[in-house]
Amino acid sequence: DGGITQSPKYLFRKEGQNVTLSCEQNLNHDAMYWYRQDPGQGLRLIYYSQIVNDFQKGDIAEGYSVSREKKESFPLTVTSAQKNPTAFYLCASSPRRTGMHEQYFGPGTRLTVT
Amino acid sequence: AQTVTQSQPEMSVQEAETVTLSCTYDTSESDYYLFWYKQPPSRQMILVIRQEAYKQQNATENRFSVNFQKAAKSFSLKISDSQLGDAAMYFCAYRSLGGAGGTSYGKLTFGQGTILTVHP
Numbered sequence: 178d179g180g181i182t183q184s185p186k187y188l189f190r191k192e193g194q195n196v197t198l199s200c201e202q203n204l205n206h207d208a209m210y211w212y213r214q215d216p217g218q219g220l221r222l223i224y225y226s227q228i229v230n231d232f233q234k235g236d237i238a239e240g241y242s243v244s245r246e247k248k249e250s251f252p253l254t255v256t257s258a259q260k261n262p263t264a265f266y267l268c269a270s271s272p273r274r275t276g277m278h279e280q281y282f283g284p285g286t287r288l289t290v291t
Numbered sequence: 292a293q294t295v296t297q298s299q300p301e302m303s304v305q306e307a308e309t310v311t312l313s314c315t316y317d318t319s320e321s322d323y324y325l326f327w328y329k330q331p332p333s334r335q336m337i338l339v340i341r342q343e344a345y346k347q348q349n350a351t352e353n354r355f356s357v358n359f360q361k362a363a364k365s366f367s368l369k370i371s372d373s374q375l376g377d378a379a380m381y382f383c384a385y386r387s388l389g390g391a392g393g394t395s396y397g398k399l400t401f402g403q404g405t406i407l408t409v410h411p
Binding site for chain 1: 295300324326328333334335336337338341382386397398399400401402403404
């Protein structure tokens with residue numbers, strides 16, 4: 178079945194460590210996105226990519242980095258520079274670079290940093 | 292920058308009744324998309340309904356319909372014949388069509404969400 182996978186579902190790290198969250202899609206979508214969700218809040222955009230080897234910062238990119246080497250994959254690295262990394266992270270994709278369609282979401286990764 | 296406001300942090304409804312969730316947004320653009328997403332306890336985001344700003348007709352998907360008031364920048368969601376499975380957090384989202392090279396191109400701006408409880 179086509180869809181978006183994120184792994185792992187739960188991730189625990191010590192403060193000061195970088196951690197990479199995986200996002201893979203087999204929907205043949207051009208655009209991919211990373212959002213962060215904090216308790217009681219909506220989603221905020223971290224990074225997005227409309228095409229392979231290209232990506233743009235979203236509203237809260239500080240302390241995060243991404244890569245887009247393959248169309249299917251858009252991993253997010255949470256660096257030690259991110260002051261409050263504990264959150265729920267959602268990856269999404271949409272079918273066209275022009276962004277004329279809704280975004281489809283993965284199941285999310287809950288990251289806890291202590 | 293666009294903003295989306297959901298003024299109802301929580302709503303409740305009896306099973307089989309109708310409930311309306313409110314959403315307002317602020318934008319200077321004339322063309323855009325609006326969405327309602329549902330996030331059940333599993334936290335999977337599920338698209339409920341979408342509306343193109345250039346269409347005057349309100350979108351409908353089975354028991355879900357919207358009241359889109361472009362001039363008032365209002366986009367409410369009506370759930371008819373509520374079911375227990377409708378219980379979730381509901382998010383209103385705005386999507387800019389953007390322009391060539393525009394940084395807002397394709398991104399979603401979300402409201403804070405409304406938690407909907409359905410009572411049997």
